[in-house]
Amino acid sequence: MSSPILVTGAAGFIGYHMVERLLAEGRQVVGVDSFTPYYDVALKEARFARLSPYNTFLGERLDLADAQATRDLFRHHRFERVIHLAAQPGVRFVDPQPYAASNLLGFMNVLEACRQESVGHLVYASSSSVYGANRTLPFSEHDTTDHPISLYAATKKANEMMAHSYAHLFGLPCTGLRFFTVYGPWGRPDMAVYKFTHAIAEGREIQVANGGRVRRDFTYVDDIVEGIVRLVDRAPSPDPAWNAQKPDPATSAAPHRVYNIGNDSPEEVNRLIALIEEQLGRKARRVDVPLPPGDVLETRADVTDLRRDVGFAPATPLEEGIRRFVAWYRGYHGA
Template structure:
């Protein structure tokens, strides 16, 4: 049995990942501080789903609490650590920058130190497609330079990659960073577009559509994200012996370090995304067309060639399927009635 620490276990991705690891027989120790960045009751409901499963235990801790994190690592002796805990959100980083420094930098340092001192075999950590920042060449590749972030959130995620590489280099700690591309699906985050749009449309309220709807996102369904995480977690990175300092490859290293994109490899225009949602709900949205917001980028598009080559997986869930499953979950969870014709009989509520 593999013992895995999942930080952010009450979060959207952490919840789904924990379910998947438990289903295959791993022991999962969940950690979360249950902060109020969004609805705490949703986080607690996710935990209820996990705490009834054999092999799961939970610790309410904050990554910034170095003494408690150190004690947890010393007592538990994890084989694998998947760090998904972070202060999320591009726009919130403009309002509360200190939250990002505390959680994403100080907290991540405590995770790195815990891994270093307790002999963790592999640290997998969440990065973000936001690190591509001002880059305009698409699809975004892990071989690309990512030194021009356009939000503090993105800057902290880029910093996490640099910090992890340092520990891989100095202490031979195998680390893998995962750049997630716009994750959506059942039990999703209420601050994300799909959740906000669904809630507003059902309430017959207008939705804010930025960049006049011409925004493109590589929307990636949660099951694909989890499949990618699990496969990468099982693949401990090796040093790239062909790595050259005079032509450095940002995605690999002479240290046991690797970066992957996990995205659908198929950008979708925001207006089409909304149209699919309208079809699932059987309702039309009133749209406020607005310019691009500060900190946002007009397009994200993942090159997933490394993921395919190294772990044999390519995300592929179309938005028509993923959005329908989200709507089915949302209506079940919030007890909302929509026209029966809106959802197919195959829509999953999970």
């Protein structure tokens, strides 16, 4: 029997969809989550409960910041593939400790466990926020990412550097994925699509940054999952064209690669709001606010490398994604 795939953050938004897809393909999955109360834990419990009936799924409640528990998990299951999606999310700075515990210490424990147990491929979540103060659009993996403007972004940049060091020192194949504004059913309540839908449905005000003249590369969650599925069994090798004199951030002499996964078609937040209004059949009560610190006016993914290497790039139109999300929202909330 083949070894199971480990998915961390399995009760989270992307993690839940990732596990569900793997299980639907008949693969064995161990899913771990620490159920941190960053948002309503009941939503995480509901996601996890939907996975539990599969006889090829084993759910574990575990904090990856616990080094011994993480080592024991890896030793017991002997994973060949690891999909690391667990993280403390959010660009709004509140408390630095959860970011340090989950995104830095937790990730280090995963890297070290992968090294000790000779994992064949670690796929880990990075973020489009690593582009920070970069003003060149679209954002390319070949751009430098040395100026993060949020602590979250800084931890994700640190993850990429940590993974590269393990790939270089120990030959651990690693692939980092920079996600762009993911949305869809079972999404996070703190993100714009869910927040706007919930507030509009209940007749409450929504806060709209910069008059809604903010553009995001909204990426439907199924497209994110498809990209991961295509990459997880495709462990990188050292790039033979790597040049030490003129290093390219997207290539490496180590078995480490980074890819953007985004829709490559930015939409203005004003259009997002209009689509939600259309699906709900009611108008939003808007309050204009300044762009928060840590946010940028526009994101757009260059997905040339992803399309070249796996023959796929996200393409779900925003109107279709919002239709599916609102349908789920109505069912989940009984609205």
